[in-house]
Amino acid sequence: MSEQFTPVSTLGEFGVIDRLAERLSDIPRSDGLIEGIGDDAAVYRAGNDMLHVMTTDALIEGVHFDRTFIPMQFLGYKAISVNVSDVAAMNAKPLYATVSLGIPRNMSVEMIDALYDGMSSACKQYGMELVGGDTTTAHALYLSITVVGEVFEHHVTFRRGANVGDYICLSGDVGGSFAGLKILLDQRQALQDLGDAYEPDLDAHQYVIGRQLRPTARLDVVDMLSIIGVKPTSMIDVSDGVASEIHHICKRSEVGATIRVPEIPFHAETQAVADQNMDEIDAYALFGGEDYELLFTVDPSDLDKMRELEGVAVIGTIEDQAKGVRALTPETGLMPLSPAGYQHFDPEEGPTGPGIGPDLGPEEINFSSDDI
Ligand code: ADP
Ligand code: MG
Numbered sequence: 001m002s003e004q005f006t007p008v009s010t011l012g013e014f015g016v017i018d019r020l021a022e023r024l025s026d027i028p029r030s031d032g033l034i035e036g037i038g039d040d041a042a043v044y045r046a047g048n049d050m051l052h053v054m055t056t057d058a059l060i061e062g063v064h065f066d067r068t069f070i071p072m073q074f075l076g077y078k079a080i081s082v083n084v085s086d087v088a089a090m091n092a093k094p095l096y097a098t099v100s101l102g103i104p105r106n107m108s109v110e111m112i113d114a115l116y117d118g119m120s121s122a123c124k125q126y127g128m129e130l131v132g133g134d135t136t137t138a139h140a141l142y143l144s145i146t147v148v149g150e151v152f153e154h155h156v157t158f159r160r161g162a163n164v165g166d167y168i169c170l171s172g173d174v175g176g177s178f179a180g181l182k183i184l185l186d187q188r189q190a191l192q193d194l195g196d197a198y199e200p201d202l203d204a205h206q207y208v209i210g211r212q213l214r215p216t217a218r219l220d221v222v223d224m225l226s227i228i229g230v231k232p233t234s235m236i237d238v239s240d241g242v243a244s245e246i247h248h249i250c251k252r253s254e255v256g257a258t259i260r261v262p263e264i265p266f267h268a269e270t271q272a273v274a275d276q277n278m279d280e281i282d283a284y285a286l287f288g289g290e291d292y293e294l295l296f297t298v299d300p301s302d303l304d305k306m307r308e309l310e311g312v313a314v315i316g317t318i319e320d321q322a323k324g325v326r327a328l329t330p331e332t333g334l335m336p337l338s339p340a341g342y343q344h345f346d347p348e349e350g351p352t353g354p355g356i357g358p359d360l361g362p363e364e365i366n367f368s369s370d371d372i
Helices: 012-023 072-088 109-126 176-197 203-213 219-227 242-253 268-276 281-287 300-308
Strands: 033-035 042-045 050-060 093-103 129-137 142-152 167-171 234-237 256-260 294-298 312-319 325-329 333-336
Touching: 050 072, 072 093, 072 109, 072 142, 072 219, 072 234, 093 109, 093 219, 109 129, 167 300, 176 203, 176 268, 176 281, 203 268, 234 242, 242 256, 242 281, 242 294, 242 312, 242 325, 268 281, 294 300, 300 312
Parallel strands: 093 129, 256 325
Antiparallel strands: 033 042, 042 050, 050 142, 093 142, 167 294, 167 312, 234 294, 256 312, 325 333
C-alpha cells in the first residue's frame, strides 16, 4: 500500500496556515486569549485594561535576503523592524524581543557584531529591549525574532473590525521595496556577468534600495493616530502588498472593498524603476511587498482628520462583502482585484496582477517577508 503525500505548494502559504490552525483547534482555549492565529500578532490579557501582543518573523538567507547585498547592520535592523511592524499593526507598542540565530561557518565574528549593532539601533529607535535568544550553527544565516508588545484594550485594532462605509487609508508610499529588490537583482546579475569588472551602479536608486534593505516600522503612525484621537476600525501592515493585505482585512471583517488605484502613493524613484523595466507602476503599488507601511480603515466620521494628516492617503472604501475586492482605475473602471502578493510555496507566484506586472521568475530568490 503506497502512502499519498501532498506537496505543500498545492495549498500555498495561507492554505498551510489555515490547515495547521485547524489541527491546533482542539487545544482548549484559555480565558486570557483574545486573538490567536489569524492576525498580525496574537493578543492576550496582561492586566485589567492592558493587553499584550506577541509575534514572530524569520529572515533566512537565500529566501529573504542575499548576503552579497545586505550589510549585516541593515539585516539586524530589518529583522527587528519586520516584527515591530506587526506590533504596530495591532496599534500596540513593542516591549521585549528574543532572537534565535543560526550562524553558518563562513561568517566572521565581525559580521555578527554588525548584525547586533543593527538590532541594537532598531531596539533603541523603537524604545524596546532585546532580552534573550538562542544561538546555533546553521547551513545558512537564519534570524528568527519574537516580539512582545502592549496596548490598552480600548486601543487594540484587529484585521476583523472594518465596517461597510469605512474609508481605507495607507501610510507612506508603496512599491519602493519591490523596486529596490529589482535593482539589487539586476546588480547581482551584473556582478555574475562581469565578475571583477563589475562596478556597482546604485546611486540613482538609494531611496528604493533603502526601502528594501532597511525598512522602518511605522510606530510613528500609531503615535500620530493616538494624538489626533483616531482609532482605526481595522489595521494590517503591508508585508505582502496592498492587494494581498486588503484581502486579509476583507476576509476577516466579512466585507468587500474598492481600492482607487490612482490614490495609492508611490515615490518618484519607484516610478523610475518601473519605467526602466517597462512595468506598470500600478502593479508595483498593488502587489509589491515589504514596504511595512500600515493599511487601515477608519469610520467615516474620522475622514476629515485623515485628509488633514500628512503622510497618510485615503485610497478606497469598504463595501458589502457581495461586491468583493475591486480596483478602480481610469483605464479599466472597476475590476476584481486578486491578492497576488507574495505567497510562499508557489514557485510561479510573484507580484503580478491585472495588466502587465513585474515578474520574478521561479529561479529568482523570493525576498518576501513571509515564512517558508
Ligand atoms: P504576517 O505577514 O503579518 O507576519 P502571516 O501571514 O505570517 O502574518 O501569519 C498570519 C497568521 O498566521 C499570524 O497570526 C501568524 O501568527 C499565524 N502563523 C503563521 N505561521 C504559523 C505557524 N507555522 N504556526 C502557527 N501560526 C502561524
Ligand atoms: Mg503583518
